[in-house]
Amino acid sequence: MKTLSRRAWVLYLLVLAFLAGVGILFYTFFTNADAWAMKRTNRHIYNKGNLSTAGSIYDESGAVLAETVDGSRSYNSSKDVRTATLHIVGDSQGYIATGIQTAYNDILTGYNIVDGVYDLKKYGKGSDIKLTVNADLCVTGYKALGKNKGTIGVYNYKTGAIVCVVSKPAYDIQNKPSESINNDKTGAYDGVYLNRFFSGVYTPGSTFKIITSASAIDNLPDIGTRSFNCTGEHKVGGDSIKCLSVHGNINFEQALNRSCNSAFAEIAIDLGKEKLTATTDALGFGKRFKVGKVSLAKSSFNISEASTVDVGWAGVGQHTTRVNPCHMMMIVGAIANGGSSPEPYFIKSxxxxxxxxxxxxxxxxxxxxxxxxxxxxxxxxxxxxxKNYYGDGKFSGLEMCGKTGTAEVSSNEGGLSPHAWFVGYSQREDFPYAIVVVVENGGSGGSVALPVANKVMQKAESIFGG
Ligand SMILES: [Zn+2]
Incomplete structure (x- = not known):
């Protein structure tokens, strides 16, 4: 009797172990099936490591951005379009992880978990994807960045539709300069596979004053009647936060107009760590937003260990703060839209x-x-x-709102020029679009990023304006 029950126990244990094994197998299958079927060695889909048989990708106007012709991937006939849309379309080898051809290859190849690559075998193709992005607008943005690296994004702040995504450097996807990319020692191709709009983070510089302002409006009841006296710096003990100018006596609104560091350092120090951090938390710093299947890089704001002078620097967008450009666009989109941003998206159908x-x-x-x-x-x-500072003539007919930024990059980067930012939106009912521009090492936000934003917004208005 004793022996029997011991045997029974052993059997039970074996059965349990077996079931657990089967369970793990099923679990791994369901969680990894996509990845296994999409492995680059799968000959149904990939030819010598390149995505070959897959659906087409169109821009919002119907222009072909990628398609399969005679078993290989082919792209738009214009080199400018191919280059400017590289990061949203993605390459066919999977280097650009956030590109449609990689992030959405399950849809493009018609993959489903029950039948494997069933649609592909049955129909010889997967699904076609139409984007909300306009290719011509991307070309305008790409050219406007000139020689600099950087990124531009534009979306409709009422619907969330992203109409422009540009990330530079890029290359012509039809004629990839692999040699130049692999052997680059000049830095010309730094981060070439990164879509800076989704995956980049930058020091925000003075664009962050929008956020310090929000915290001041919420927490300092007398902010509207305060006056600040800018002497060219805000002293904190033996240290100081330097201003680019001597602004004299100014109020809160003028401090933002003129981007006065002294006033904003004073405001940030007055607010203190807890309230500033509560504001950035509410805006989604430290949170991972998703745009479709693409996860954005997290923006970060951490002043828990900062000295008082560094809290001042954080208030003017320096210190260790980093912001993702798409996130910054959503922040101003939320302002334009009464407090909330729609979820951005880039697939129309x-x-x-x-x-x-x-x-x-x-x-x-x-x-x-x-x-x-x-x-x-x-x-x-x-x-x-x-209206009162940059001048409406800089954005003719657009009724723009916005803020420039000139973000100092740390001195150990070798005396490089600051990153130039512009972030803003049109107030026009018939043209509810917001834009973010970052020109890496471009210099001044006002003289470099702002004209880029104008070019792109004027082009967007000609396409989407009422
Ligand atoms: Zn000042």
Missing amino acids: VTSPTGNVSQTKGGNMLEPMFSQMTANRLDKMLRSNV
């Missing part, structure tokens, strides 16, 4: 091999970033920046 079209439903609102009152107040101040 998917057409299955049998012709079924599924449209992307846009417009899902993300968690509110600002109260409506704070958003309205910031909206007025950002409009004042353009």
Whole structure:
């Protein structure tokens, strides 16, 4: 009897172990099946490591960005379009992880978990993807960046549709300069496989003053009646936060117009670590946003260990703060839209091999970033920046709101010019679009990034304006 029960136990244990094994096998299958079927060695889809048989990718106007012709991938006939849309379309070898050809290869190849690459075998193709992005607008942006690296993004702040994504450096996908990329020692191809709009983070410089302003509006009841006296620096003990000018006596709005470091350092120190951090938390710093299947790089704000003078520097967008450009665009989009940004997206529709079209439903609102009152107040101040300081002539006919930034990069990067930023949006009802521009080592935000933003917004207005 004793022996029997011991045997039974051994059997039970064996059965349990077997079931556990099967469970793990199923679990790994369901979680990794996509990855296994998409391995570059899968000959149905990849030819010598290149994506070959897959659906087409179109821009929002219907222009072909990628398609399969005679078993190999072929791209738009214009070199400018191929280069400017490289990062959103992605390469066929999977180097650009956030590109459609990699991040959405399951859809392009018609893969489904039950049948493997069934659609592909049955129909000889997968699904086609139509983007919300306009290729000509990307070309305008790419050219506007000139010789500099950088990124530009534009989206509709009412629907979330992304209409422009540019990341530079890029290359002509049809004629990849592999030799030059692999042997580059000049830095010309630094981060070439990175879509800077989704995956980059930068020191925000003075664009961060929008965020310090939000915190001040929420936490300092007398902020509207305060006056600041800028002597060219804000002293903290033996240290100081330098201003680019001597602004004299100014109020809160003028401090933002003129981007006064002294005033904003004073505001940040007055707010203190807890309140500034609460504001950045509410805006999604430290959070990983997703745009479709693409995860954005996290923006970061950490002043827990900062000295008082460094809290001042953080308030003017320096210190260790880093911001993802798409996230910054969403922040001003939320201001334009009364406090919340719609979830950004870049896929307009998917057409299955049998012709079924599924449209992307846009417009899902993300968690509110600002109260409506704070958003309205910031909206007025950002409009004042353009109207009373940069000049409406810089954005003819657009009724723009915005903020420039000139972000110092750390001195150990070898005396490089600062990153030039512009972030803003049009107030026009018939043209609800927001833009972010970062020109790496471009110099001044006002003289470099702002004209780039104008070129791109004027072109966007000619395509999407009412
Ligand atoms: Zn100043």
